[in-house]
Amino acid sequence: MSERTYPVSPEWAKRAYVDDAKYKDMYARSVKDPDGFWGEEGKRLDWIKPYTKVKNTNFGPPDVSIKWFEDGTLNVSANCVDRHLAKRGDQTAIIWEGDDPTKSKLITYRQLHEQVCRFANVLKAHGVKKGDRVTIYLPMIPEAAYAMLACTRIGAVHSIVFGGFSPDSLAGRLEDAKSSVLITSDEGVRAGRPVPLKANADAAAEKAPVKTMIVVQHTGGKVTMKAGRDVWYHEEAAKVPADCTPEEMSAEDPLFILYTSGSTGKPKGVLHTTGGYLVHASMTHQYVFDYHDGDIYWCTADVGWVTGHSYIVYGPLANGATTLMFEGVPNYPDESRCWQVIDKHKVNIFYTAPTAIRALMQKGDGPVKKTSRASLRLLGSVGEPINPEAWEWYHRVVGDDRCPIVDTWWQTETGGILITPLPGATVLKPGSATRPFFGVQPQIVDADGKVQEGATEGNLCIVDSWPGQMRTVFGDHERFIQTYFSTYPGKYFTGDGCRRDADGYYWITGRVDDVINVSGHRMGTAEVESALVAHDEVSEAAVVGYPHDIKGQGIYAYVTLMAGVAPSEDLRKELVQWVRKEIGPIASPDVIQFAPGLPKTRSGKIMRRILRKIAENELGSLGDTSTLADPAVVDDLVANRGK
Numbered sequence: 001m002s003e004r005t006y007p008v009s010p011e012w013a014k015r016a017y018v019d020d021a022k023y024k025d026m027y028a029r030s031v032k033d034p035d036g037f038w039g040e041e042g043k044r045l046d047w048i049k050p051y052t053k054v055k056n057t058n059f060g061p062p063d064v065s066i067k068w069f070e071d072g073t074l075n076v077s078a079n080c081v082d083r084h085l086a087k088r089g090d091q092t093a094i095i096w097e098g099d100d101p102t103k104s105k106l107i108t109y110r111q112l113h114e115q116v117c118r119f120a121n122v123l124k125a126h127g128v129k130k131g132d133r134v135t136i137y138l139p140m141i142p143e144a145a146y147a148m149l150a151c152t153r154i155g156a157v158h159s160i161v162f163g164g165f166s167p168d169s170l171a172g173r174l175e176d177a178k179s180s181v182l183i184t185s186d187e188g189v190r191a192g193r194p195v196p197l198k199a200n201a202d203a204a205a206e207k208a209p210v211k212t213m214i215v216v217q218h219t220g221g222k223v224t225m226k227a228g229r230d231v232w233y234h235e236e237a238a239k240v241p242a243d244c245t246p247e248e249m250s251a252e253d254p255l256f257i258l259y260t261s262g263s264t265g266k267p268k269g270v271l272h273t274t275g276g277y278l279v280h281a282s283m284t285h286q287y288v289f290d291y292h293d294g295d296i297y298w299c300t301a302d303v304g305w306v307t308g309h310s311y312i313v314y315g316p317l318a319n320g321a322t323t324l325m326f327e328g329v330p331n332y333p334d335e336s337r338c339w340q341v342i343d344k345h346k347v348n349i350f351y352t353a354p355t356a357i358r359a360l361m362q363k364g365d366g367p368v369k370k371t372s373r374a375s376l377r378l379l380g381s382v383g384e385p386i387n388p389e390a391w392e393w394y395h396r397v398v399g400d401d402r403c404p405i406v407d408t409w410w411q412t413e414t415g416g417i418l419i420t421p422l423p424g425a426t427v428l429k430p431g432s433a434t435r436p437f438f439g440v441q442p443q444i445v446d447a448d449g450k451v452q453e454g455a456t457e458g459n460l461c462i463v464d465s466w467p468g469q470m471r472t473v474f475g476d477h478e479r480f481i482q483t484y485f486s487t488y489p490g491k492y493f494t495g496d497g498c499r500r501d502a503d504g505y506y507w508i509t510g511r512v513d514d515v516i517n518v519s520g521h522r523m524g525t526a527e528v529e530s531a532l533v534a535h536d537e538v539s540e541a542a543v544v545g546y547p548h549d550i551k552g553q554g555i556y557a558y559v560t561l562m563a564g565v566a567p568s569e570d571l572r573k574e575l576v577q578w579v580r581k582e583i584g585p586i587a588s589p590d591v592i593q594f595a596p597g598l599p600k601t602r603s604g605k606i607m608r609r610i611l612r613k614i615a616e617n618e619l620g621s622l623g624d625t626s627t628l629a630d631p632a633v634v635d636d637l638v639a640n641r642g643k
């Protein structure tokens with residue numbers, strides 16, 4: 001752990017919304033009087049019918065029910081677009097930067113309004129109604145934001161599936177959401193290479209109940225359109241009016257579903273609702289990034305992940321911000337790309353993931369230093385723990401020692417940031433997400449649920465609700481309660497391990513369950529295992545994470561083959577391809593070790609602890625193996641590590 005601290009600079013103390021004293025006051029009030037605190041904070045949105053109730057939440061046991069602002073009504077697209085028209089109709093809402101550095105465009109709030117209305121009318125014309133689920137499988141193009149906001153305008157619930165997921169993964173999510181409308185594009189482009197989104201969508205639609213496919217023309221690549229099912233978005237948009245009245249939604253009406261991986265089973269449909277989510281996204285975007293009018297803000301996430309939802313689209317647009325949407329990747333055409341984009345668009349606030357920082361750091365300071373970055377004021381990190389070395393490099397080289405770093409901890413389930421520095425208030429420690437945001441009450445417990453006080457380490461829980469919290473697992477409230485509120489009854493369990501130091505700072509140490517975080521992408525080891533065992537020649541598989549210099553964690557798979565099948569390099573390659581096809585390229589195993597047997601207890605349970613230690617190359621600390629059904633299995637695994 002790094003000992004160095006970074007105090008708030010005098011300029012920051014002066015410009016920021018919140019200094020340390022104000023943070024402490026506001027925080028104290030937020031937990032003592034949540035109704036008063038959030039009752040005022042909720043007014044940052046335009047309500048059609050103002051709420052009279054603020055917080056109505058219960059973490060059980062046995063029932064869990066979470067409601068915020070429940071009797072208020074509003075519309076999200078009206079809050080993100082319409083209400084800004086009078087003051088900032090001609091201000092840029094979205095800066096789009098293409099994969100190809102010669103391509104970019106600016107979309108004003110007025111243009112955004114027209115685009116969102118048209119998209120909403122196209123959805124309506126195809127029979128989409130309030131409450132219907134619409135699946136979005138798009139690259140990082142402005143139409144992704146138009147489509148999201150169009151859904152919110154008519155009260156449809158969007159479910160975005162990241163473009164890196166396979167047809168099978170897409171089909172599973174379409175089916176689970178019972179979504180009959182799919183929005184995609186001909187192709188995406190990444191690092192100059194086309195991504196066949198329409199072809200993937202076609203394959204998914206074979207296995208899922210898709211009745212209408214709306215196809216955005218992006219690259220002009222050749223696709224096949226199925227008569228009676230597929231329509232071109234630009235043709236449909238030309239037929240409908242450029243205005244659409246926003247639907248009045250209750251604060252607790254569903255806003256979106258986003259599938260995320262857990263420790264068991266298939267990905268869960270995390271459900272977020274309208275009012276509380278938007279209050280939280282807007283407030284955190286304003287305070288954590290200290291967003292002021294006129295700032296240019298860039299979050300490098302993809303809208304297929306929650307970070308893209310809350311911090312490319314909803315938070316920034318609710319605040320009338322200028323948000324940059326980037327189609328490409330950090331190292332194309334070369335390693336300077338991010339910094340060139342910052343100079344090109346005069347970006348002030350830059351928010352990215354540690355995996356990108358580590359990958360760029362490996363290329364040295366040169367690609368950074370040949371750019372100016374004079375516009376930069378604040379840097380952010382999200383998605384996985386940031387190691388102090390990467391933090392220091394980000395601060396010193398990218399930020400020229402001038403820009404604070406906000407290391408923001410949160411999850412798909414939390415809707416928005418929960419533990420984070422505030423740039424005008426918090427003394428920074430590299431590698432620590434520091435202190436809780438307003439209203440957030442973290443608690444560290446041991447394995448038995450005993451609350452740990454003071455400087456300590458254990459499992460991270462949150463003991464009371466915040467407005468952006470997920471409300472349920474779509475279609476399976478019991479799974480919601482089981483997953484998050486049963487390990488430590490009455491508390492939300494995050495699945496993360498955490499240390500708290502003597503200053504009360506939080507240091508997230510990573511997942512303590514069977515979820516791994518690969519390049520900031522969340523993956524269930526069980527998903528990779530079930531993909532592997534679906535292959536004819538595989539009899540059993542066990543997957544664990546291991547430390548990876550760039551990705552944070554890599555995927556290590558132990559595979560037992562069917563009797564009579566011989567291990568080979570070809571089969572290893574085939575299995576990697578197989579997992580890519582089943583789940584998507586983000587799930588490619590880094591290591592496949594052929595294992596004649598897996599370490600099991602006498603009752604048949606796989607001892608993952610041992611597999612993790614072998615993958616991490618911590619062979620000296622395998623622990624007690626005497627309870628295994630066949631302890632000799634371990635010797636073989638160690639002898640053939642990585643093979």
Ligand code: WTA
Pocket residue numbers: 260305306307381382383384385386407408409410411412413433494495496508509510511517520521522
């Ligand atoms: C991890 C992404 C350390 C954590 C917003 C969490 C982090 C999981 C941080 C959620 C951070 C996210 N420091 N770890 N600043 N931010 N994580 O749902 O393990 O894709 O549980 O949401 O990412 O991943 P998800």
